[in-house]
Amino acid sequence: MDDTSKRQLVIIGGAEDKEGDCLILRDFVRRSGGIKSKIVIMTAATELPRDVGENYIRVFEGLGAEEARIIDTETRDDASSSTALQAIAQATGIFFTGGDQSRITSIIKDTEIDTAIHKRFSEGVVVAGTSAGAAVMPDKMIVEGDSQTNARIEVVEMGPGLGFLPGVVIDQHFSQRGRIGRLMAALIQEPAVLGFGIDENTAMVVTDHQVEIIGEGSVTIVDESDSTHNNMDEILKDEPLAIFGAKLHILPHGYKFDLKTRQPILDQNPVANISQPLATSNS
Incomplete structure (x- = not known):
C-alpha cells in the first residue's frame, strides 16, 4: 500500500516568478532535494518545448538544483522512450509546464511515462505543474x-486529467x-x-491531506458539500446555474486547508469563521 504521507504536489496558478525571488519554484526545488535535486521538465503542453524547457533549466539550476533536464514528448510514441523513463526513475522532482492541458493528456495519459510518474509520485517524488x-x-x-462570465453549463468543457489529486x-x-463562473460550472458538473x-x-x-x-x-476554495440546491437538472x-448554500474560502500566503475536514487551518486549528456562505441566484 502506498504511503500517502510521502506524496507532495506543487500546483501553480501560472505566471510564477522566474526572475526575482522565485518563491514558488524555490520551494519546489527545496522539496525536491535542494542542491541534490534532479528535476525533469515535462514540456508536452507547449508548442515551444525547447525554449520553455531551457528557461526552466536556467531557473532550477540557478536555484541550485544538481540537475534539470527536459523530457519532450511530442507524440504518444515518445511516451515510451527508454531515455525518458530512465530520467523519471532517477528524478526527485517532476515539473509540468504551461501550454495546453489537452496536449498533456492526449500525449501522456495511460502511457508508460504516465505509469512511471505515478509510481514515483507514490514513492515521494514531488510533482509540480503550472497553468496547464x-x-x-x-x-x-x-x-x-x-472567463469573466456567470456560471452556465456551456461555459466549461471537462475531460480526463492525470489523477494526482482526485x-x-x-x-x-x-x-x-x-x-469564478467557470469554476462553479465545472464543480456542479463533476462528482467533486x-x-x-x-x-x-x-x-x-x-502534502497528504493538507x-x-x-x-x-490567493487560492479561492469553493465547498459545495453542504449545498442545499442547484438547478442543473x-x-x-445556455441558461444560468443557481447554487444555494455553498461555502467560499479565500486563503492567501501562509494559510492552510485540510482536505479531509474541508476546513481552513489557522495556527493548526480548523477555523470555521473565516468561511463565508456563497449562494448565487439569478435575480
Whole structure:
C-alpha cells in the first residue's frame, strides 16, 4: 500500500516568478532535494518545448538544483522512450509546464511515462505543474472554458486529467481572468465537492491531506458539500446555474486547508469563521 504521507504536489496558478525571488519554484526545488535535486521538465503542453524547457533549466539550476533536464514528448510514441523513463526513475522532482492541458493528456495519459510518474509520485517524488500543468492534476480537468462570465453549463468543457489529486476541480489564472463562473460550472458538473481557483504567481502545496498556500495571490476554495440546491437538472446548457448554500474560502500566503475536514487551518486549528456562505441566484 502506498504511503500517502510521502506524496507532495506543487500546483501553480501560472505566471510564477522566474526572475526575482522565485518563491514558488524555490520551494519546489527545496522539496525536491535542494542542491541534490534532479528535476525533469515535462514540456508536452507547449508548442515551444525547447525554449520553455531551457528557461526552466536556467531557473532550477540557478536555484541550485544538481540537475534539470527536459523530457519532450511530442507524440504518444515518445511516451515510451527508454531515455525518458530512465530520467523519471532517477528524478526527485517532476515539473509540468504551461501550454495546453489537452496536449498533456492526449500525449501522456495511460502511457508508460504516465505509469512511471505515478509510481514515483507514490514513492515521494514531488510533482509540480503550472497553468496547464496545474489543470491536469485532478482526475477530471477543465479542458477549456469562457472567463469573466456567470456560471452556465456551456461555459466549461471537462475531460480526463492525470489523477494526482482526485475528487476536486482546479482552475488557474483565477482572479486575473475572472474565472469564478467557470469554476462553479465545472464543480456542479463533476462528482467533486471542492473547487480550487489559484491566482497567478500563487501555488497550493499538497502534502497528504493538507494544503498550504504560497505566493503573492490567493487560492479561492469553493465547498459545495453542504449545498442545499442547484438547478442543473432543470435548465438548458445556455441558461444560468443557481447554487444555494455553498461555502467560499479565500486563503492567501501562509494559510492552510485540510482536505479531509474541508476546513481552513489557522495556527493548526480548523477555523470555521473565516468561511463565508456563497449562494448565487439569478435575480
